[in-house]
Amino acid sequence: MSATAEPGRTSTDSTHAPANKQGFPPGPPPRKAGVVESLRYAAAFFFDPFSFVGSRFERYGDIYYAPSNGVGLYVLKHPDHIRDVLITQSDAFEKTHTAFESLSTVLGQGLLTTDGEVWRRHRRLLGPAFTKRAIEACVDRMVAETETTLGRMRIGAQWDVGAEMIDLTLRIVGRTLLGIDLASEVDTVGRSMRTFQMSLAVPRSTPKALKWPVDRTNVKALAALDGVIDRVIAARRASSIKHNDLLQMLLDAVDPEDASVRLSSREIRDELVTFLLAGHETTSNTLSWALSLIARSPEVERKLRQELDNVLGSRLPTAADVDKLVYTDRIVKEAMRLYPPAYVLARRAGRDATIGPYSVSHGSEVVIWTYFTHRDPRFYPEPTAFRPDRFAPEAEERRPKQSYLPFGAGPRACIGRAFASVEAVVALASLYQRFSFRHEERELPKARPRITLSPSSKLRLRFAAPR
Numbered sequence: 013m014s015a016t017a018e019p020g021r022t023s024t025d026s027t028h029a030p031a032n033k034q035g036f037p038p039g040p041p042p043r044k045a046g047v048v049e050s051l052r053y054a055a056a057f058f059f060d061p062f063s064f065v066g067s068r069f070e071r072y073g074d075i076y077y078a079p080s081n082g083v084g085l086y087v088l089k090h091p092d093h094i095r096d097v098l099i100t101q102s103d104a105f106e107k108t109h110t111a112f113e114s115l116s117t118v119l120g121q122g123l124l125t126t127d128g129e130v131w132r133r134h135r136r137l138l139g140p141a142f143t144k145r146a147i148e149a150c151v152d153r154m155v156a157e158t159e160t161t162l163g164r165m166r167i168g169a170q171w172d173v174g175a176e177m178i179d180l181t182l183r184i185v186g187r188t189l190l191g192i193d194l195a196s197e198v199d200t201v202g203r204s205m206r207t208f209q210m211s212l213a214v215p216r217s218t219p220k221a222l223k224w225p226v227d228r229t230n231v232k233a234l235a236a237l238d239g240v241i242d243r244v245i246a247a248r249r250a251s252s253i254k255h256n257d258l259l260q261m262l263l264d265a266v267d268p269e270d271a272s273v274r275l276s277s278r279e280i281r282d283e284l285v286t287f288l289l290a291g292h293e294t295t296s297n298t299l300s301w302a303l304s305l306i307a308r309s310p311e312v313e314r315k316l317r318q319e320l321d322n323v324l325g326s327r328l329p330t331a332a333d334v335d336k337l338v339y340t341d342r343i344v345k346e347a348m349r350l351y352p353p354a355y356v357l358a359r360r361a362g363r364d365a366t367i368g369p370y371s372v373s374h375g376s377e378v379v380i381w382t383y384f385t386h387r388d389p390r391f392y393p394e395p396t397a398f399r400p401d402r403f404a405p406e407a408e409e410r411r412p413k414q415s416y417l418p419f420g421a422g423p424r425a426c427i428g429r430a431f432a433s434v435e436a437v438v439a440l441a442s443l444y445q446r447f448s449f450r451h452e453e454r455e456l457p458k459a460r461p462r463i464t465l466s467p468s469s470k471l472r473l474r475f476a477a478p479r
């Protein structure tokens with residue numbers, strides 16, 4: 013890390029103990045083989061992964077080595093090390109991490125989980141759906157879907173925020189990217205998501221005999237989700253209107269190098285499931301945490317309302333307003349700092365590489381805990397405090413770029429990041445224009461790391477008139 017310590021400021025240099033005798037970063041002693049030991053490890057990680065990983069960072073520094081089943085595992089959180097993996101040596105670190113093997117049972121070979129030429133071709137193909145212009149064209153629809161949510165709200169009523177935000181973000185993805193109304197499918201998709209969350213949370217080391225009930229439910233959930241996808245494709249094929257959205261790009265796609273090559277039905281299915289899942293739960297969690305944080309911070313609410321009054325008054329937001337909603341955007345960023353929906357990123361070394369002073373041999377796995385990067389006091393003093401002004405430009409300039417990674421970095425960064433940011437800003441502005449929200453419990457629930465970072469219990473808010 014290039015930043016040096018200034019007087020009165022904590023050094024932001026990475027801390028790593030010298031390599032051990034084998035040249036690896038320090039880390040816990042190798043795990044003993046056997047079912048009991050596997051279960052003990054699985055339980056400790058499953059019930060409190062943050063304490064489990066956090067205590068290891070405290071003990072070993074910014075990077076530790078914890079081989080498992082003969083595979084080397086580097087666990088890290090420092091921006092310097094993150095840059096090595098995601099940017100400077102991104103060609104060496106692939107997505108073929110064991111974590112993605114489980115995710116691939118759901119997503120197949122979609123953009124999130126593929127590598128190499130297939131990934132490059134699909135990313136090129138889908139890029140046009142996420143240009144600034146394409147996203148601006150979605151804003152009116154984002155606002156209209158938020159209006160539908162608002163239409164159901166009454167002052168004094170209590171709200172299960174998580175469920176409402178899932179409903180909203182799913183409808184937005186359906187309408188804007190797939191051109192269809194997913195309102196009647198929200199329950200099916202939601203149920204499938206909960207099942208996948210459960211199955212992916214079961215550690216891979218769990219004996220097969222204990223996993224079968226979860227595996228069976230997973231198969232049923234997949235069939236239900238595939239049913240939704242089949243209906244989406246059939247509806248589009250039956251439509252006489254020419255759409256200009258992601259689904260149409262997938263259906264019309266031809267390979268620039270060979271016009272006779274089109275995406276197979278399987279490839280289209282895998283991309284649709286990927287976008288359906290990657291494109292709604294992440295944003296819905298961001299909105300849920302943001303609303304819950306604002307409800308506990310009157311000063312933030314006051315500044316938000318002032319901005320909404322100045323920029324919007326009583327009219328609905330449009331694409332032209334998005335860049336002016338500067339404070340609203342800072343709130344969204346700060347909510348994602350505290351609760352990054354994708355709280356961990358995983359890679360596998362496809363060739364020999366290096367991370368900081370350590371060499372990493374081909375086949376080793378890497379896990380980046382952005383959750384801990386975002387809560388590191390070297391970059392975010394008093395890290396648990398909710399302070400949107402941490403994202404004022406002058407404050408951002410003082411931090412290393414890779415200290416904030418809600419959307420990842422490098423070539424595999426989130427393709428939907430601009431879409432998600434605009435969606436969250438527009439939805440938050442529309443909700444707060446009309447209402448204020450009161451929390452029911454003083455303390456926020458703990459974060460629960462599953463596919464995304466969700467609250468461990470329901471987030472409940474009560475509607476009030478704007479303050």
Ligand code: HEM
Pocket residue numbers: 123124125135185189286287290291292294295298348352353354357358417418419420421423424425426427428429431432433
């Ligand atoms: C707040 C909302 C979102 C967050 C926090 C988020 C986060 C991320 C992160 C961290 C990655 C990189 C994963 C890695 O490096 O391993 C990623 C990739 C991806 N995201 Fe998002 N995402 C969000 C919204 C969306 C939306 C709205 C869409 C689509 C409509 C989307 C689609 C994807 C896809 C397809 C990838 C894979 C990109 C590739 O590998 O080329 N995401 N997302």
